Amino acid sequence: MSTAEGAPAGRPHGTSGTAVEREGTAAAVIDADGSVVGWTQGAHRLLGYAAEEVLGRPFANLLVPAGAAGRSGSAQLRHRSGHQLEVRLRISRLSARDGARRWLAAIDAHPAPRRQHESERLSLLSEASTRIGTTLDVMHTGQELADYVVPRLADYATVDLAESASLGEEPLARLGTNAGRIPVFRRAGVASIHEGIPESLWERGEPVFVPPSSPFTQVLTSGESYLEPALGTALDSWLQSDPQRAQVIGATSMHTVMMVPIQARGTVLGIAVFARTDNPAPFEQDDLVLAEELVDRAALSLDNAHRYTREHTAALALQRNLLPRRLSGGPALEVCSRYLPADMDHGVGGDWYDVIQLPGGRVALVIGDVVGHGIHAAASMGSLRTALRTLADMDLPPAELLTRLDHTVARLAQADTDSLTNSPSAACSILGATCLYVVYDPATRLLDIAAAGHPPPVVVTPAGEAAVQQIPSGVPIGLGLGLFEPAQLEIPVGSLIALYTDGLVESPAEDIESGMRRLAAVLAHPRLPLEELCAMAVDAQRTHSPTDDVTLLLARTRSSRGTGTFMPARRTTPSGK
Known part of the structure; x- marks a missing residue:
């Protein structure tokens, strides 16, 4: 308890060491003249006044006149902030060795205000x-x-x-x-x-x-x-x-x-x-x-x-490091890409794309989307892209390549599932993914296409005729079903090929088919530079906040003669079936 007479060393704000002080009770010590000579920390907390503000001053200055008092048996004190605090005031005589008369005013806040x-x-x-x-x-x-x-x-x-x-x-x-x-x-x-x-x-x-x-x-x-x-x-x-x-x-x-x-x-x-x-x-x-x-x-x-x-x-850095930094379509194709990660509320997804040089001057265009978001999706995307590149080196037809990729991923997933028995912390490498694999041959001007549950490509002719291609959709990678059908499309010189993920064409305001038609309409400007077309296509979808990654891969053919007609190709039978 602080007093006007000072405190012994090692006991700040206290002189008596009484139970009143140790319990943190709000109390004041008043001398015969009515002045405050002691002030507890509890009183400081309750009324807001520090000891130096009240010591030596009349205790009556803290009291609100009785006419403004509340219920019977209570008193009202002035809080330092200006408001009035209803309390129960208990006055008791203190005995002092020097014979001086002092009183202890114990201040109890009423239960109702508390x-x-x-x-x-x-x-x-x-x-x-x-x-x-x-x-x-x-x-x-x-x-x-x-x-x-x-x-x-x-x-x-x-x-x-x-x-x-x-x-x-x-x-x-x-x-x-x-x-x-x-x-x-x-x-x-x-x-x-x-x-x-x-x-x-x-x-x-x-x-x-x-x-x-x-x-x-x-x-x-x-x-x-x-x-x-x-x-x-x-x-x-x-x-x-x-x-x-x-x-x-x-x-x-x-x-x-x-x-x-x-x-x-x-x-x-x-x-x-x-x-x-x-x-x-x-x-x-x-x-x-x-x-x-x-x-x-x-x-x-x-x-x-x-x-x-x-x-x-971390996921964004991982994904960007796994995606190709430089794309080249060689003499056959001019290529351009855009990748925009989803907003902070949804996280980085598993989109990926690639351009792969094949024998005979042919070029493979690849785009895909791994299920999920975050570190796991980005790592799975890297594994899937690596596996696909390995199969592409075997120069397989698109449908057969997707079949082998599907079986490979399914085996890895099963191995990871089996490992859960011995290691509950293990996780499946890839839970599922969509993919679109397109091979362009500049000698024949043919596109060989196969899809694994992925949106179809958009093709724009040099005359500006844009269309979403109707191809077999297939099933996602990782199911182990291997149900992929090939298709072929012959395109003229200077045609534009657009591969994209659903983040570019899906929105809460429209279905995916409407989004694909909208994308085709935006790309129907064959004479514009690819960089400008990429920017236009991405900006057109920014009317809403994306819930998934946005990825776009554009390619323009540099080959010779031809007209564009679509024709289904015979189904490729996977090896061993």
């Missing part, structure tokens, strides 16, 4: 669960937390993520130092009651620099929250080495601050900072408890978003 406070706290936490973490985007989640606590709890709030919490960007450790400061955080969220956020030195997405010795780094390394009820008293300590922050704190009248670590699964992801400027009430222990609960709820969403972002980034 229940109301608890109800409001639970309501705030319940609403937070629906307002924070609405997406799997780290930056968006950080901003949701900052927006929610302003002005409900704070006048200004920031959410800064540690360098270990990858945002899919360059690691902060590679950003270097600035004026001897260490880049520890990146700002993910910031909010203020003031327009323009004058309290913030950094915008969202920017690295936040802090002194090596400060409450920020202390919270980050210890995982413990930090409460500074009166920020002005700290201006002579850590803020001396941070003049920029000190200047902003003074200019915005920032007077109280809380710093709460954002932790999940034993890892500190970052730090949330809460401050008050216009609200005169200092932060108290109850405010810190509420802030910690809000941050804990947000931390789970941030951790999920962080883990998803990390996996999404």
Whole structure:
């Protein structure tokens, strides 16, 4: 308990060591003149006044006149923030060795206000669960937390993520130092009651620099929250080495601050900072408890978003490394491609494409889509592309190649399934995939085509006649059925061949057939450069947010004579059947 007479060494804010103090009861010691000579931490938490604000002053200054009192047997005290608090006041005589007369005023908050406070706290936490973490985007989640606590709890709030919490960007450790400061955080969220956020030195997405010795780094390394009820008293300590922050704190009248670590699964992801400027009430222990609960709820969403972002980034990097970096159709074809990964809410898929040189100047065009999203889909895509290239080196007809690919994948999947008996953590390599395999022969101007459950190609003649080709659709790769039928199409010189995945032609507003017709109409400009046609086709589908990867492969023939007619080819019988 703090007293006007000072406290013994090693016992801050306490002189008596009584049970009252140890239990955290709100209480004041009053002398014969009615002045406050003792003030507990419990009283500080309940009424908001620090000991130095009440010691030596009349206790009556805290009392609301009796005419404004509430129920019988209760009293009303003035809270530091200005509102009135209904309490039960119990006065008892204290015995003192010096014979001086003193009284103990024990202050008990009424159960009803406590229940109301608890109800409001639970309501705030319940609403937070629906307002924070609405997406799997780290930056968006950080901003949701900052927006929610302003002005409900704070006048200004920031959410800064540690360098270990990858945002899919360059690691902060590679950003270097600035004026001897260490880049520890990146700002993910910031909010203020003031327009323009004058309290913030950094915008969202920017690295936040802090002194090596400060409450920020202390919270980050210890995982413990930090409460500074009166920020002005700290201006002579850590803020001396941070003049920029000190200047902003003074200019915005920032007077109280809380710093709460954002932790999940034993890892500190970052730090949330809460401050008050216009609200005169200092932060108290109850405010810190509420802030910690809000941050804990947000931390789970941030951790999920962080883990998803990390996996999404890794899957995207893996897929891009597995896809061909340079395409060449040789003297037979001019080729161009586009690949756009799905948005953050759906993740990287398993799209792939390839252009393969074959004997006799022929060229194979390949496009496919592995079922699923994320790391597994990207890795499966790489395995499937490698297997297909190996079979392409055998110069098999398209239908036979898909049959052998189907059997190979089915055997691998069965082997993985069998391994689950001995290793439950094992996973099937490929759960299923679609594929379209087209071989162009410049000598005959023939396209040999086979599909494994994949959308058919679009062919545009030099005259601008665009059509979705009607070919046997087949079944997806991985079922082991081997039901693939060949087809042939003779095309004229300068024809355009378009292979694509369903992400380009599917949308919530139209079925896939309508999307394919729309794509054909967009490509019906045979004289345009392939790069321009690719851009037009992709831009045409951006009226909706893609739920799957978007992949397009265009090829224009460079061969000689011919007219275009479609003719079914005889079915290729797989070897061994």
